[in-house]
Amino acid sequence: MDPGDLRRLRAAFHLTQAEAAELVHVTPNAWQKWEAGDRAVNQTAAHLFCLLLGVCYPWSSKADPGSRIQDPGPGSRSRVQI
Numbered sequence: 459m460d461p462g463d464l465r466r467l468r469a470a471f472h473l474t475q476a477e478a479a480e481l482v483h484v485t486p487n488a489w490q491k492w493e494a495g496d497r498a499v500n501q502t503a504a505h506l507f508c509l510l511l512g513v514c515y516p517w518s519s520k521a522d523p524g525s526r527i528q529d530p531g532p533g534s535r536s537r538v539q540i
Contacts, residue, residue, distance in 0.1 A: 459504040459515060461495040468493075471511055482506050 459467075468478045479489035482503040491497040508515045 459499055459501065459508075461493050461499060463515070464499055464504060464507075465493045467507070467511070467513065467515075478507065481510050 468475065473481075475489045475493065476486040479486045484500070484503055488497070488500075492499045504515075
């Protein structure tokens, strides 16, 4: 998962960086650095984040690079389209 996908997924669920960090047991500073691209996204934490939110992400390196997370719209917390 790249920084942009991580940011879009968090935003789609209307979570702050601190709330997202708490879900996967990392510091808010670490989360901020992942989203900013200052540090490589921890793929294990990203996978856990997806599992906790109930969304799937194309983890395979063979995944269609055009397949990206899209915001499902205001007020939606249950589904994210990939």
